[in-house]
Amino acid sequence: MLTNQNDKGMYSFNIDKFYQNYLKGPKLFKNREALEPSFIPNELPHRNSEIEKIAGITACALKGDVPPNLLCYGMTGTGKTATVRYISQKLAQHCTNNPPWWVYINCTVVSTPYRILAHIYNTIVGKEKIPATGLPKDVILKKLLGLLDQLIKNSICFLVLDEIDILIEKKGGNEILYNLTRLNENLDLCRTSVIGISNKLKFMECLDSRVTSNLEEEEPIVFHPYDANQLAEILKQRAEIAFIEDVIDNGVVKLCAGFAAKEHGDARKALQLLRKAGEIAERNQSKKITENHVEKAQKDIDKDHIVEYIFSMPLQTQLTLTAIYLLSRFTKGHVITSGDIYEVHSELSSKIPGLKQLSRRRISDYINELTLSGIIIANTRSMGHYGRTKIIKLDIERGVVERVLSQNKKIKDYKLLDYKPIILQTDKVKIKNIVFKKLI
């Protein structure tokens, strides 16, 4: 065992022994990176028709002509980004002089018009030349145009906008897409081409018509989800690179593929599952990866996601969740409304010195965020004369919430998880709940 009993009769983890055993244990991985989403293999199975289409559209870059702007659609893990990166590698191999430039922009990370322009500029010069804020947008655009003409003379610059759908939800999204798709009109020596990658099929509907026509110069390329057999083949190919020979039990790959196929054929998920299973096996000193490890990995991944997500939430969001936690803990069997959450949140934030009390409107946004991330369930319900509100429930184990929240220093220091809100000590919530019980 890796635990020692100390004088208080409690078990403590022996880290030295753990590391020693770990080092002595069997080695399973040969090249862990092969299971990372960023890894581009030499062959991309089951994406032939997509590769063919994109290769056809971008081929003119080899002769110095400008490829039309292009859109790729498909659910997460259908190989959109991998295919585009694959094409970029191949294109570079076949380009003898003036190979094209590629600038990748992940719109979830770089999500404002200013930052996109700055990111493109900084990527091309290879330095942080443009600060994160400060300059007017049109100045950056002019600088960028100058740079492109100066540095990428007589060549093509591909601008790959990954998760492009994020942009249109933000203000200025249409404007920046319009600018990017029409850069060529203001360039003399360099030519640019935009490749948009989107998870949402419907995102074009929300775009300005001027942008739509610029982006749909070519028929969009749709990436269909992989089926279980295709996923299994992909996994097999990667497993050969990633693991030492014969460490995977029969059935492991199939099981991973099966799990991922249920989730709209997400290859990223399948790879993540296989990697996690390998890690679990290695940690358990197992010589082989078994189906049991995959089952365990599947459970772990779901939990990890949530735990990590809650852990990384800003304090105010965590406080909103704390309010929901306290309400569900102290009002067993009763309904929780957004009004209750607001009140408890206000009480909690007054406990932490220097923290501002937020408005109802803001709490309403936080509740929506928590709902979207699957931590809580919220149902809008009309109570007639008792108004209309959202009825909220935790959608994950209360114990998990408690464990993660207790890791926050402020929540821990001010003992918020054990705090019984004043509103619960009055009859306010109780009375409301009696009324609600009648109605539901």
Added chain:
DNA sequence: TATCCACAGGAAATCAGGGTGT
């Protein structure tokens, strides 16, 4: 059937914190 509650959630405004060039 009109009323009215307790919100939902959109749009615009504001603020603080990062920066710029002159």
Added chain:
DNA sequence: ACACCCTGATTTCCTGTGGATA
């Protein structure tokens, strides 16, 4: 020092709403 820029978080203001109740 000053006017100005960009961003992200939040507030303010506002209109809309389902359905039990008077």
